[in-house]
Amino acid sequence: MSIVVMKFGGTSVADADKIRAAARRAITTQRQGHQVVMVVSAMGDTTDRLLDLAGQISKDPPKRELDQLLATGEQVTISLMAMALEEMGAKAISFTAGQIGMVTDDIHTKARIKTIDVRRIRQQLDERRIVIVAGFQGVTEEGAVTTLGRGGSNVSLVAIAAALRADVCENYTDVDGIYTADPRIVPNARKIDRVSYDEMLELASLGAAVLQNRAVEFAKKYNVPIHVRSSLNNSKGTMIVAETESMERIVVSGAALKDSLARVTLRNVPDRPGVAARIFHTIATARMVVDDIIQTTAENKTATVSFTIDLADLTDARKVVERICKDLGCTALFEDHLARVSAVGVGMRVHTGVAERMFSALAKAGINIQNITTSEIKISCLIDRSQGRQALRLVHDAFGLGRKPAKARGKTGRRK
Ligand code: ADP
Numbered sequence: 451m452s453i454v455v456m457k458f459g460g461t462s463v464a465d466a467d468k469i470r471a472a473a474r475r476a477i478t479t480q481r482q483g484h485q486v487v488m489v490v491s492a493m494g495d496t497t498d499r500l501l502d503l504a505g506q507i508s509k510d511p512p513k514r515e516l517d518q519l520l521a522t523g524e525q526v527t528i529s530l531m532a533m534a535l536e537e538m539g540a541k542a543i544s545f546t547a548g549q550i551g552m553v554t555d556d557i558h559t560k561a562r563i564k565t566i567d568v569r570r571i572r573q574q575l576d577e578r579r580i581v582i583v584a585g586f587q588g589v590t591e592e593g594a595v596t597t598l599g600r601g602g603s604n605v606s607l608v609a610i611a612a613a614l615r616a617d618v619c620e621n622y623t624d625v626d627g628i629y630t631a632d633p634r635i636v637p638n639a640r641k642i643d644r645v646s647y648d649e650m651l652e653l654a655s656l657g658a659a660v661l662q663n664r665a666v667e668f669a670k671k672y673n674v675p676i677h678v679r680s681s682l683n684n685s686k687g688t689m690i691v692a693e694t695e696s697m698e699r700i701v702v703s704g705a706a707l708k709d710s711l712a713r714v715t716l717r718n719v720p721d722r723p724g725v726a727a728r729i730f731h732t733i734a735t736a737r738m739v740v741d742d743i744i745q746t747t748a749e750n751k752t753a754t755v756s757f758t759i760d761l762a763d764l765t766d767a768r769k770v771v772e773r774i775c776k777d778l779g780c781t782a783l784f785e786d787h788l789a790r791v792s793a794v795g796v797g798m799r800v801h802t803g804v805a806e807r808m809f810s811a812l813a814k815a816g817i818n819i820q821n822i823t824t825s826e827i828k829i830s831c832l833i834d835r836s837q838g839r840q841a842l843r844l845v846h847d848a849f850g851l852g853r854k855p856a857k858a859r860g861k862t863g864r865r866k
């Protein structure tokens with residue numbers, strides 16, 4: 451019998467009616483002859499509210515306790531979902547991550563899954579139960595509750611689908627699929643039918659919060675196609691799949707905005723071998739992901755080193771960087787008002803002129819680019835957060851992503 455794993459995000463389980471609607475969908479799928487696993491998020495904005503509550507108690511809550519708190523959100527949903535299913539006459543059982551052996555490392559708030567023991571899930575499926583698993587959470591070998599980072603239920607979905615070798619992996623959310631840009635910011639964004647793992651990985655990392663990047667990483671590694679679709683209708687959504695040759699015909703597939711970035715600048719850093727290694731080793735040990743590293747050297751044997759981080763990591767970064775500065779005798783500057791706008795497409799590997807088009811669009815609107823980063827399939831510009839949304843719309847338009855897809859896509863110009 452085929453296995454379908456379906457994940458319902460926060461908005462898709464925000465109240466009792468929505469929980470019932472999700473339960474009905476699971477029952478319909480089961481009646482079509484499938485075994486069904488549901489992965490659910492916390493209801494509505496529960497996770498944000500819990501975070502806010504923690505913030506009222508402590509400026510810098512212990513991460514272990516934060517995880518203990520945040521994981522409660524998903525536990526509410528699993529039990530309500532099981533009740534809804536039973537109420538409708540289906541057999542159902544809910545599990546926390548600990549109960550199904552979803553073991554992670556001990557990096558609280560950003561834990562990574564190490565192993566999943568799916569025996570218990572299989573047993574319950576074989577007894578014709580619909581199995582509901584709490585997304586976003588895990589458990590360490592020592593039994594501490596962990597969470598997988600914001601949007602982490604997507605990771606739970608893909609990990610469970612991979613471990614069960616599921617036939618279908620569906621992500622039900624509040625949009626019809628993956629769009630060429632966040633439809634909440636770009637009204638004329640267009641739904642994409644298929645997108646490659648690599649493009650989705652870039653889009654997710656660069657701000658398309660519809661999927662967490664680690665979920666895409668996992669999906670690529672285990673070759674699990676993800677179907678992103680709406681929980682409000684039955685329309686076909688977007689398939690995230692391995693790249694095919696025809697995908698390269700499209701130069702830019704999407705644009706994204708990450709609007710919660712901070713920059714750390716260290717000045718008067720001694721300019722000698724090993725210093726950069728030491729700085730970034732200390733930062734890596736604190737589990738911070740850094741981007742856009744720039745080092746410039748002055749004549750007086752000192753250097754300026756800057757890098758960007760997630761705004762959420764700024765408090766941790768301050769602690770670490772202030773310690774480094776004490777050791778090295780440098781000074782630090784922290785900025786918390788940055789954003790990054792990006793264009794992504796596997797076609798950039800073979801087409802040209804993308805950078806020029808993007809920079810011109812931003813320049814025409816007087817948007818100052820503070821830094822540029824590129825990879826084979828993306829170009830990103832660091833800008834002021836106040837101009838982020840406007841920049842996203844401009845970049846989206848510059849590549850004709852919304853209105854005239856057939857014509858604007860695939861054009862070539864000069865190399866980037
Ligand atoms: P869920 O609660 O289902 O996990 P999220 O709120 O985490 O849903 O993600 C869905 C939201 O992601 C959408 O409402 C949309 O505003 C946003 N989003 C950002 N970029 C994109 C994109 N490229 N395509 C679709 N949605 C996007």
Ligand code: ASP
Nearest residue numbers: 491497586600601602603
């Ligand atoms: N509830 C968590 C969050 O809001 C996890 C998720 O929804 O994927 O980030």
Ligand code: MG
Nearest residue numbers: 459601659660
């Ligand atoms: Mg989400």
